[in-house]
Amino acid sequence: MLRHKIVIVGGGFAGVKTALELANNKHFDVTLITPRSRFEYHGAMYRSATGKSPLEVVVPLSEIFSEALNVRVELDSVAELRPQTKEIEGESGRVYTYDYLVMSVGYVVNYFNIPGMALYSENMYDISAAIKLRHRLVGAFRTAQPHKPVHISIIGAGPTGVEIASDIENFSKIVAGKHGLKDLQVHVTLIEAAPRVLAALSTDTSKLASKRLKDIGVNVMTDAKVTKCSEDHIVVNGHTHRSDITIWTAGNKANPLFENYPDLFTLDERKRVIVSEYFNANSPHVFVIGDAANTPFAGMAQTAIHNGMALADNFKRMAENKHLLAYKPKKPEYVVPIGGEWAVLETDEGVIGGIEAWKARRQADKWVLENFLVYDLANKHWRRGEKLAEF
Ligand SMILES: Cc1cc2nc3c(=O)[nH]c(=O)nc-3n(C[C@H](O)[C@H](O)[C@H](O)COP(=O)(O)OP(=O)(O)OC[C@H]3O[C@@H](n4cnc5c(N)ncnc54)[C@H](O)[C@@H]3O)c2cc1C
Numbered sequence: 001m002l003r004h005k006i007v008i009v010g011g012g013f014a015g016v017k018t019a020l021e022l023a024n025n026k027h028f029d030v031t032l033i034t035p036r037s038r039f040e041y042h043g044a045m046y047r048s049a050t051g052k053s054p055l056e057v058v059v060p061l062s063e064i065f066s067e068a069l070n071v072r073v074e075l076d077s078v079a080e081l082r083p084q085t086k087e088i089e090g091e092s093g094r095v096y097t098y099d100y101l102v103m104s105v106g107y108v109v110n111y112f113n114i115p116g117m118a119l120y121s122e123n124m125y126d127i128s129a130a131i132k133l134r135h136r137l138v139g140a141f142r143t144a145q146p147h148k149p150v151h152i153s154i155i156g157a158g159p160t161g162v163e164i165a166s167d168i169e170n171f172s173k174i175v176a177g178k179h180g181l182k183d184l185q186v187h188v189t190l191i192e193a194a195p196r197v198l199a200a201l202s203t204d205t206s207k208l209a210s211k212r213l214k215d216i217g218v219n220v221m222t223d224a225k226v227t228k229c230s231e232d233h234i235v236v237n238g239h240t241h242r243s244d245i246t247i248w249t250a251g252n253k254a255n256p257l258f259e260n261y262p263d264l265f266t267l268d269e270r271k272r273v274i275v276s277e278y279f280n281a282n283s284p285h286v287f288v289i290g291d292a293a294n295t296p297f298a299g300m301a302q303t304a305i306h307n308g309m310a311l312a313d314n315f316k317r318m319a320e321n322k323h324l325l326a327y328k329p330k331k332p333e334y335v336v337p338i339g340g341e342w343a344v345l346e347t348d349e350g351v352i353g354g355i356e357a358w359k360a361r362r363q364a365d366k367w368v369l370e371n372f373l374v375y376d377l378a379n380k381h382w383r384r385g386e387k388l389a390e391f
Helices: 013-022 042-049 127-142 159-179 203-215 256-260 301-319 355-370 375-384
Strands: 004-009 028-034 038-040 058-060 071-075 078-082 087-090 095-097 100-103 107-109 150-155 186-191 219-221 226-229 233-236 239-242 245-248 252-254 286-288 334-337 343-347 350-354
Touching: 004 013, 004 095, 004 301, 013 028, 013 071, 013 301, 042 127, 042 159, 042 355, 078 256, 127 150, 127 159, 127 245, 150 159, 150 239, 159 186, 159 203, 159 334, 203 219, 203 334, 203 343, 203 350, 252 256, 334 355, 343 355, 350 355, 355 375
Parallel strands: 004 028, 004 100, 028 071, 100 286, 150 186, 150 245, 186 219
Antiparallel strands: 038 058, 078 087, 087 095, 107 252, 226 233, 233 239, 334 343, 343 350
8 A cells, every 4th residue: 555655844733733643544654853852832831931840841752652653753953855856854964755745843033133132032932941041030039139129021922921921920939938038029021012912812801911910010011112132131112221131022933944945935924834725835745834834823832733633634535535625724712821820811702811711721731732642641741830840
């Protein structure tokens, strides 16, 4: 029987989900090319940055694919695509041939060329960055002079910025308690260029989120543009502000890899790949899914998972000579934790804030892990997030 060689590039939500959906299917040999031997759950990364165990967000690929006999994981990064010969070359020099190529390489951080931002700010794009941020926070708290506040600025009031900003004050209290720090003062400022926080969500959600942020002591600046960052200052709307730690959550851009192949990939204004309703780039053999693809609701883990499932389903249909199904986008639900056991939840029915929304968010975190692991293992990882890390 003909077995199709599927090569998937990128071991994030979209790529891993596609590979899992094809696992142990007799029609496919799957190769997953990824630079890391782990899957990382970004949605709970802010928790690792503010003291919770990183074991909640890091899942070894060997756990995910332990039973998948037809999935081979190659630790490599793609350096070159050769669509004419259906080959790709990795940075290792290894060459992989495919019948079908799935590009699920996500986004990369974008500092918009703001002077000093790449050098001095922290981010949370992967677990190493989140742990580095935690180390910097703990270091700043432990070395703070009495009665001299530690100033922390978060740039970007999207969900990630709101989540991390609202958890820092509480984390400072935990660190102070653990290390006997008296008189520790922390000033957290959330800075947003748009006129409101959570600008991509409804105005009702923004209002509720703003009130909650105020209640828990986060200083919010909107219509505020950061134009420079140094070791201990930032410039906002032309004014210099002290910032002992600056956290960048304001921008990302599509992986620059696509720009090297203009015949193969047509890009939108955000450099994401424009795909057909079957996720094809400009080739019947090359597909793009997840954050890198211009599909409705791209930029969300839920969408990347949905993309992966839809594409894998079509691969199976193709192998069984069934007609292919056009992609039907699915609107994600938005739940943003804002300090402690409190969150704001936006659905088609409306907006709610409070502990019930927080519980919904924790269930959503578990649901994400259940997409990749059997229930017991997913539950084990999820529960690890209730424990504190060493700091
Ligand atoms: C801090 C943070 C918090 C978030 N919170 C949420 C949330 O609460 N809810 C939600 O729905 N979404 C959230 N998101 C968005 C969500 O994580 C993304 O939408 C999702 O990761 C997209 O999946 P993906 O597979 O396209 O990309 P990714 O998951 O980013 O995976 C891309 C993979 O490709 C690999 N790669 C890159 N280049 C190459 C190469 N040349 N060769 C091989 N591999 C390569 C990368 O190493 C990476 O593993 C968050 C994102 C961040 C950064």
